[in-house]
Amino acid sequence: MPRRPTTNLAALGTTIFETMSRLAEASGAINLGQGFPDEGGPEGVIAEAVRTLREASNQYPPMAGLLALRSAIARHELHYYGLERDPATEVLVTSGATEALAATLLTLVSPGDEVLVFEPVYDCYLPMIQRAGGVVVPVRLAAPDFELSEERLRERLTSRLRVILLNNPQNPSGKVFSRAELELIVRVAQEHDAILVCDEVYEHLVFGAHEHIPAASLPGARDRTLKIGSAGKVFSMTGWKVGWVTGPAELVSLVARAHQYLTFTTPPNLQAAVAWGLDHERAWIGELTRALEDKRDRLAAGLTSLGFSVLPSAGTYFLNLDLSASEWAQRDEAFARHLTEQLKVAAIPLRSFYVESPCCDLVRFCFAKKHDVLQAALGRLSTAVDANGRP
Ligand code: PMP
Numbered sequence: 001m002p003r004r005p006t007t008n009l010a011a012l013g014t015t016i017f018e019t020m021s022r023l024a025e026a027s028g029a030i031n032l033g034q035g036f037p038d039e040g041g042p043e044g045v046i047a048e049a050v051r052t053l054r055e056a057s058n059q060y061p062p063m064a065g066l067l068a069l070r071s072a073i074a075r076h077e078l079h080y081y082g083l084e085r086d087p088a089t090e091v092l093v094t095s096g097a098t099e100a101l102a103a104t105l106l107t108l109v110s111p112g113d114e115v116l117v118f119e120p121v122y123d124c125y126l127p128m129i130q131r132a133g134g135v136v137v138p139v140r141l142a143a144p145d146f147e148l149s150e151e152r153l154r155e156r157l158t159s160r161l162r163v164i165l166l167n168n169p170q171n172p173s174g175k176v177f178s179r180a181e182l183e184l185i186v187r188v189a190q191e192h193d194a195i196l197v198c199d200e201v202y203e204h205l206v207f208g209a210h211e212h213i214p215a216a217s218l219p220g221a222r223d224r225t226l227k228i229g230s231a232g233k234v235f236s237m238t239g240w241k242v243g244w245v246t247g248p249a250e251l252v253s254l255v256a257r258a259h260q261y262l263t264f265t266t267p268p269n270l271q272a273a274v275a276w277g278l279d280h281e282r283a284w285i286g287e288l289t290r291a292l293e294d295k296r297d298r299l300a301a302g303l304t305s306l307g308f309s310v311l312p313s314a315g316t317y318f319l320n321l322d323l324s325a326s327e328w329a330q331r332d333e334a335f336a337r338h339l340t341e342q343l344k345v346a347a348i349p350l351r352s353f354y355v356e357s358p359c360c361d362l363v364r365f366c367f368a369k370k371h372d373v374l375q376a377a378l379g380r381l382s383t384a385v386d387a388n389g390r391p
């Protein structure tokens with residue numbers, strides 16, 4: 001065995017999503033852990049992928065992405081948010097939002113730069129920031145409402161702040177940031193001359209009266225904001241790994257510097273199919289939002305009636321259980337394992353989403369599943385409560 005590498009990535013274990021999915025498989029559990037829908041994407045998009053696999057080129061597409069897709073992404077941003085993008089210079093196609101995040105952070109962050117994140121923070125952010133040499137600065141959003149406190153935010157600010165990395169709607173909390181919160185974040189970015197990176201992969205999965213507001217659409221934000229999207233989430237096909245970054249030409253061209261040496265490009269047929277879908281499947285996207293809201297409501301109501309404490313979820317695929325008043329307080333991981341191995345329903349413990357002093361009272365369920373699957377999971381979970389109706 002050669003000398004062991006000493007990078008932070010080499011020291012890491014396997015992600016909690018992979019760990020819980022494999023445990024779910026081994027235990028024969030219904031997998032409400034890792035976030036992926038159990039119903040496929042729009043037929044028209046799949047048909048377009050098949051057609052272009054057979055009829056179009058299977059060779060390297062342009063590094064920045066097919067112009068047809070970059071143009072469709074620009075139309076998508078204009079239609080939903082009134083954001084004007086030049087497809088030639090302000091849109092970059094990546095291999096999923098994950099690669100968009102990696103390319104963005106590798107490009108923007110130099111050793112010692114501070115990157116502000118909001119806890120609970122999506123799992124790939126920390127290792128990526130650290131690998132780039134950045135210093136993670138967490139600002140905690142506290143359960144149950146995950147509101148952003150200006151005081152807590154300002155306490156963490158220093159002159160070394162370079163990037164604010166925002167996930168909105170937020171995985172795993174299900175939080176959707178309000179206009180006032182976003183205005184505060186933009187103000188802080190301006191005051192510190194920081195770049196705002198917005199991971200908005202759940203942009204269409206926002207429920208009820210809540211509204212998705214891209215930070216880039218707020219006054220003064222456009223020139224310093226990169227917005228990241230994912231076709232995997234827009235079309236319920238998480239394995240597709242077609243993502244994008246939009247923003248001012250100067251910043252997008254910088255991100256392309258890293259992208260060209262990471263994946264260089266993304267399968268052309270999937271790009272063509274996503275381009276077709278963004279233009280032709282807006283009704284399908286609206287229907288997906290309504291269907292997911294109904295699933296969220298059914299799972300939340302079912303869990304509440306079993307005696308669980310369910311936190312509100314305004315968006316994403318996810319809702320959380322609060323264990324703080326139960327005998328499982330501070331033992332989210334043990335609870336998730338117990339559910340998976342004994343009750344045969346997999347969940348994700350939230351401790352992996354914290355930088356310092358993890359919060360260990362929350363477990364996340366994915367509700368992007370068929371009704372009968374959610375019903376079966378609730379049936380299994382009903383045995384998790386004691387005679388007094390407490391988990
Ligand atoms: N960001 C967040 C917040 C996510 O939940 C995910 C998970 N899909 C991603 C990024 C990655 O998206 P993709 O599959 O397009 O790489």
Ligand code: GLN
Nearest residue numbers: 017018033034035036171
């Ligand atoms: N985003 C998915 C989730 O939160 C997982 C994606 C992955 O496994 N990397 O469950």
